[in-house]
Amino acid sequence: MKVPSARFGEHRLFEQLGVPIEGLGDGFSWKSRDLEHSAQLARDGWAKAEASIRGGELFMVVLDEIMYPLRYGWLQLADVLACLRERPGHVHVVLTGRGAPQELIDLADTVTEMTLIKHHFKAGVPAQRGIED
Helix, strand or coil, rough: CEEEEECCCHHHHHHHEEEEECCCCCCHHHHHHCCHHHHHHHHHHHHHHHHHHHHHCCCCECCCCCCCHHHHCCCCCHHHHHHHHHHHCCCCCCCCCCCHHHHHHHHHHCCCCCCCCCCHHHHCCCEEEECCC
């Protein structure tokens, strides 16, 4: 979902650690001016991620915010589930995002749900560098 030019904290950290990170989307989907283009980027990104997962050269592949393209129907859940079931045993896959489908939860080894209790942004405090929602 994130644009290739994004410079979020995880990008800077991974670069410092020498871990490759690649944005394959066009940013916040709800701001997209061309949803079909966003959908195609998601499909192209999934194809690249699937090849990396199935290829077995990486020990971990993180698909940050993959729940959005799944929820929007841009990706087929059955394809993602098949890839996860058929991946090489040494390849770990991390999927992030809100609202994971039950089928993904059932297949996963570990599931975490983070729930916002209180955030200063909702009280009118503007976003600050290094502090995210």
